[in-house]
Amino acid sequence: MQVALFITCFNDTLFPQTGRAVVELLERLGHRVTFPEEQTCCGQMHVNSGYEHEAARLLRRFERVFADADAIVSPSASCVGLVRERIPAVADRTFELTELLVDRLGVVDVGASFPHRVTLHPTCHSLRMLHVGERPRRLLEAVRGIELVELEQATECCGFGGTFAVKNAETSMAMLSDKLRHVLDTRAEVCTAADSSCLMHIGGALRRQRAGMRTMHIAEILAAQE
Amino acid sequence: MSFQAAAHATLRDAQLRRNLGHATERIRDKRAGAVAELPDWEQLRDAAEAIKARTLATLPEQLERLERAVSAAGGIVHWARDAAEANAIVADVARAHGSDEVIKVKSLLTDEIGLNEALAAQGISAIETDLAELIVQLGDDTQSHILVPAIHRNRVEIRELFERTIAAGRRLDGDAKTLADAARAHLRAKFLSVPVAVSGANFAIAETGAICVVESEGNGRMCLTLPKALVTVMGIEKLLPSWRDLEVFLQLLPRSSTAERMNPYTSLWTGVRAGDGPQEFHLVLLDGGRTDVLGDEVGRAALHCIRCSACLNVCPVYERVGGAAYESVYPGPIGAILTPQLRGLDQAPTLPWASSLCGACYEVCPVKIDIPTILVHLRGRVVREQKSGLSVEGLAMRAMATAFSTRRRYEGAQRLARLGRGPIANAAVPGWSAMRELPEPPKATFREWWRRRGAPGVGA
Numbered sequence: 001m002q003v004a005l006f007i008t009c010f011n012d013t014l015f016p017q018t019g020r021a022v023v024e025l026l027e028r029l030g031h032r033v034t035f036p037e038e039q040t041c042c043g044q045m046h047v048n049s050g051y052e053h054e055a056a057r058l059l060r061r062f063e064r065v066f067a068d069a070d071a072i073v074s075p076s077a078s079c080v081g082l083v084r085e086r087i088p089a090v091a092d093r094t095f096e097l098t099e100l101l102v103d104r105l106g107v108v109d110v111g112a113s114f115p116h117r118v119t120l121h122p123t124c125h126s127l128r129m130l131h132v133g134e135r136p137r138r139l140l141e142a143v144r145g146i147e148l149v150e151l152e153q154a155t156e157c158c159g160f161g162g163t164f165a166v167k168n169a170e171t172s173m174a175m176l177s178d179k180l181r182h183v184l185d186t187r188a189e190v191c192t193a194a195d196s197s198c199l200m201h202i203g204g205a206l207r208r209q210r211a212g213m214r215t216m217h218i219a220e221i222l223a224a225q226e
Numbered sequence: 227m228s229f230q231a232a233a234h235a236t237l238r239d240a241q242l243r244r245n246l247g248h249a250t251e252r253i254r255d256k257r258a259g260a261v262a263e264l265p266d267w268e269q270l271r272d273a274a275e276a277i278k279a280r281t282l283a284t285l286p287e288q289l290e291r292l293e294r295a296v297s298a299a300g301g302i303v304h305w306a307r308d309a310a311e312a313n314a315i316v317a318d319v320a321r322a323h324g325s326d327e328v329i330k331v332k333s334l335l336t337d338e339i340g341l342n343e344a345l346a347a348q349g350i351s352a353i354e355t356d357l358a359e360l361i362v363q364l365g366d367d368t369q370s371h372i373l374v375p376a377i378h379r380n381r382v383e384i385r386e387l388f389e390r391t392i393a394a395g396r397r398l399d400g401d402a403k404t405l406a407d408a409a410r411a412h413l414r415a416k417f418l419s420v421p422v423a424v425s426g427a428n429f430a431i432a433e434t435g436a437i438c439v440v441e442s443e444g445n446g447r448m449c450l451t452l453p454k455a456l457v458t459v460m461g462i463e464k465l466l467p468s469w470r471d472l473e474v475f476l477q478l479l480p481r482s483s484t485a486e487r488m489n490p491y492t493s494l495w496t497g498v499r500a501g502d503g504p505q506e507f508h509l510v511l512l513d514g515g516r517t518d519v520l521g522d523e524v525g526r527a528a529l530h531c532i533r534c535s536a537c538l539n540v541c542p543v544y545e546r547v548g549g550a551a552y553e554s555v556y557p558g559p560i561g562a563i564l565t566p567q568l569r570g571l572d573q574a575p576t577l578p579w580a581s582s583l584c585g586a587c588y589e590v591c592p593v594k595i596d597i598p599t600i601l602v603h604l605r606g607r608v609v610r611e612q613k614s615g616l617s618v619e620g621l622a623m624r625a626m627a628t629a630f631s632t633r634r635r636y637e638g639a640q641r642l643a644r645l646g647r648g649p650i651a652n653a654a655v656p657g658w659s660a661m662r663e664l665p666e667p668p669k670a671t672f673r674e675w676w677r678r679r680g681a682p683g684v685g686a
Contacts, residue, residue, distance in 0.1 A: 007672050009630065013640050014665050016672035023676075035676050040630040046623060048583060050605030054627035061631070128585035157542045161582025168579060169657035171233050174243075174546040175582070176661060204662030 002032045003100070004069035006083075008076045008196075009041040011217075015196045018075050021223035022097060025110060026073070028223070033073075038065045044082040049163050055086075063089050073100045075219045077126030077194045084130070096126065097219055098135040098194060108142050114224040115145030119188040121179070121202065123195040124157050136194055136218055143221060152182040160201035172201075180205050184213065191215050229576040232551040242378045242548050246370075249377050250539045256485035257536060257590070263487070264477065273474045275594040278530035281467055282520060288432040289511060292465055295435025299497020301507040309339035312459055312512045316341060316424055317348045319457050319508055323421045325350070329453065331439060331446040332356035333426030334372060334533055335461055337555040338568070339514060341424065352424065355413050355445040357406065364391045370549025370557065372535040373483055378548055381405070413445060423449035423504070427460035428532070429475060430509075433468040436496045437509070440479060440489045450493050455506040462511050463529040475532060478592035482534035515568040524603040528563045530593045537587035537597060543580055552577065559587035563600045571604065575612050578604035640671050 003026060007019045023033050043058030062083065066072050072094040074080050080096040087094075101107050120140060126132045140148055159165065159175025166172075183191050183202060191206070193199050196217055203215035236242060261267050281288055293303045306312035320328050328345065330336065330352050342352040342363075354363045361376040362369050365387050369375035376384070385400045392412040398404050425446065429438040437458055439446050450456060466472060480489040498507045520526050538544045538558030549557035554565040554574070562581055566574040578601050587597040609620070629639035644667045658664065670678075 009636070012672040013643055014668065016668050016670060016675055019672035020675060035673070037673060037676075038633050040633065040636040041626075043630075046627060048602055048605070049619075049623060050578075050602070050607075050609035051620075051623045051627070052606045052609075054623060057627065058630055124582070124584035124586070128589055155586075157582050157584035157586070159542070159582060161584065164579065164582045165662075166657040168230055168233065168543075169660060170230070170237050171543055171547055171580075172582070173661045174237050175542050178546075200665055201662060204658075204664065207663045208661060 001071060001105070002034060003071045003073045004034045004036055004066060006039060006042070006066065006072050006074040006079070006094070007035070008074060008079045010079075010200075011075060011196050014200065015217065018196055018217040018219050021217065021219040022073065022075050025112075025219060025223040029105065029107060029110060031105070034069070036065050036069070042079050042082055043086070044079055045162055047082060047086065059086050063087050066090050066094075069093065071095065071100070071104065073097055075194070075217055076196065077123055077130050077132065078197060081125045081129035096130055096132060096194060097222075098126075098132055098139055099130065101139060101222075102135045108138050110139065110142070110222050112142075112222045112224050113144040113226050114221050115226060116190055117147040117149060117186075117188045118190045118192055118221065119149050119151045119183060119186040120154070120218075121151060121158065121183070121191055121193040121198060122154055123193050123198045124155075126194045127155060132194070139222060140192070140218070143224075145226070146221070149186045149188050151186055153178070154182075158198050158201050160198050162197070165201060176201060176205055180209075180211075184211060189213060190221070192218050192221055194218050227553060229551060229553075229580045232553055233547040233580075236548045236551045237546065239548070241380070243546060245378050245380050246545055246548055249374065250545050253485060253539045257482060257539065260481040260485040260487065261590075264481070270474055270478055271592055271594045274478055274532075274592060275530065277466065277471050277474060278593055279527075281465060282463065282526060282529060284467070285462065285520070288465055288467055289462060291432040291467075292430055292435060293511075295432065296497060296507075296509050297435075299435045300499075301435065301497040301509055304508060304510045306459075306510050306512045306514075308514055309344075309512075312339050312510050312514070313341050313344035315508070315510050316457050316459065317345055317350060319455055319506075320345070320350050320422050321348075323455055325421050327351050327353060327416070327420045328422045328424050328457075329353050329355050329416050329420045329449050330359070331423065331425035331449045332359050332375075332441065333424070333459065334555050335426045335459055335512065336424060337369065339459070339512065341459070353413075353416050353420065355416065355449055356441070357409050357443055357445070360409055360413070361387060364388070368550050369555060371538060372533050372556065372558070372560075374535075375549075378550075413448075417445075417448040417452050421454040423453040423456050425449060425456065425458045427458050427464050428479070429472060430460055430465040431467075431469050431472065432465050434496060436469070436494050438472065439493045440476075441491045441493075442484060442486075442489055444491050447491050447493055450495065451503045453504055455508070456504040457508040457510065459510040459512060462513055462516055479532055479534055482536040482590065482592040515570075518570075519567045522567065522603075522607075525563065525567050525600055525607075527595050528560070528567055528600060530595050531560050531564065532593055533560075534592055536590040536592065540586040540590050541581075542584060542586070543582065547580075552580070559597045559601075560595070563595075563597055563604060566604055566608075571608055572612060575608050578602075578608060637671075637673070643667065644671075 043055040046055035159172040199215040371377040544558040
């Protein structure tokens with residue numbers, strides 16, 4: 001099938017490897033990916049920060065840019081959550097990556113190979129806005145060579161929360177400290193998730209601590225053929 | 227004080243963090259177990275939400291029905307516009323009975339209106355009879371949880387407090403029974419001698435005039451049955467239209483609150499009955515900002531709250547900052563939407579941001595209050611009503627929106643961001659770097675890679 005990629009401004013600018021992984025993965029599975037280059041930002045940051053007026057323009061823009069797409073895929077649960085909630089015209093056609101793979105494309109084994117010890121942080125918006133449930137875990141379990149380890153208190157927020165991480169930096173850090181402790185306790189080599197924003201938060205602290213653990217978006221693991 | 231400033235202080239308290247983390251984790255797991263027992267939990271939540279919405283939509287009529295039913299059963303109904311009016315009514319009843327003491331059932335509403343302080347100003351002592359409230363009162367402390375106000379205290383701290391106060395210098399063993407016995411001995415004398423009791427209400431039935439209080443310790447039952455006069459102060463949103471509505475809430479509340487199938491004591495009374503219980507019953511119906519909340523179509527759902535505290539127990543923010551950081555009797559997620567609405571947004575403008583919008587609160591709320599949506603809505607109101615458009619944040623947000631408004635501007639901003647400048651880079655940096663490094667800017671953005679790649683589908 002043909003799928004339009006909604007990369008998100010965040011991945012586009014800071015984590016292009018996530019987008020490349022989505023493209024490689026979907027093409028490997030025999031699908032055609034398009035990238036509407038007029039896309040910018042869905043408006044999530046403005047909505048969640050209370051700037052409704054500014055957000056409204058971005059939401060309208062998103063609807064216009066993706067008007068012709070049959071299916072839209074995004075490697076960001078939180079941006080998909082916003083699009084579903086705020087842009088009814090495209091809500092039914094917009095999928096988070098693991099939803100698209102499992103529900104629309106009907107694959108669990110995507111032919112990936114990643115012989116590393118990995119732990120999954122199920123992000124708040126994938127769990128509680130999109131209700132993706134076990135989809136990310138099922139996809140990871142089918143990856144060759146992977147050693148998936150349980151994360152304690154996995155469903156608890158990492159403390160990112162968009163501007164929350166800056167506005168309430170100290171509270172955010174307290175939440176992150178506990179998340180980090182659980183992540184490090186897994187002794188995994190990689191911490192993965194379906195949102196680059198949470199991974200930027202966790203990964204930024206791992207790098208600050210020289211913890212020797214890296215973060216990877218789930219798309220990168222599913223695209224891997226090591 | 228802003229939430230940030232209050233949290234700055236509480237986040238340093240390692241003992242608080244330990245006590246709270248321990249307590250909330252335990253009650254979280256217990257709640258999940260109690261809820262999982264009911265196959266129709268989701269239908270109960272839907273029913274509760276619908277009943278509450280219907281009640282608020284017909285509130286004036288329901289309140290008048292309640293007034294008629296309570297009056298017909300021999301009760302006296304008072305209407306209070308604000309805290310001062312409600313407090314004055316309670317003081318008048320105490321004075322009419324010549325008492326300089328009243329005994330209290332645990333009640334958030336009376337804390338909201340500052341009843342104890344108002345009575346003290348008139349020379350009347352209000353004695354808390356709930357164990358945790360007593361601990362807070364004796365320690366001249368602040369409640370930090372809706373259900374377990376002394377959740378931030380551990381047993382050693384409580385033993386020391388009791389030895390200093392009600393045990394009058396006696397040494398106490400630190401076990402729970404000894405501590406409870408010390409409180410019991412202190413309270414029993416009050417139950418038997420004080421002529422006036424004050425309570426809140428969990429529910430009031432408009433159809434019959436019955437008032438309902440649920441509790442665990444039995445102190446409430448003592449207060450509701452032994453004194454000569456009883457004054458119940460309730461918020462106008464607490465009523466339910468009919469008797470049959472109650473069963474829905476009596477299933478939802480205990481499981482959400484204490485993770486019990488049923489709470490130990492459920493007291494229901496209707497007006498007065500000769501020779502049985504208080505012979506004088508006053509019901510004070512308090513507005514206290516609630517009709518203003520009703521005027522906000524999104525925010526009004528906060529009035530559906532049944533004060534179970536499930537949202538506090540699952541909130542990762544609350545678990546770390548504690549109740550005191552919210553500077554209100556309503557802490558946690560529900561406090562973050564209720565306090566600014568009841569007091570006015572200008573009185574608590576930072577509370578709607580005291581959340582990472584993780585959604586754990588909405589998931590457990592027994593009456594399905596969509597707390598994250600209301601938080602975002604209130605942020606919007608604060609931005610519109612309070613903030614100058616010239617604030618640093620406002621300017622940054624507008625600059626970002628402009629950067630996202632066309633492809634050309636967006637791609638220009640991306641180039642600047644790679645150099646660590648411009649609207650995208652500036653938005654992220656302050657406050658971030660204390661604990662986290664920023665990602666290394668990539669050599670190329672995704673779209674640059676896409677264009678270079680020249681793959682099928684370019685420009686679609």
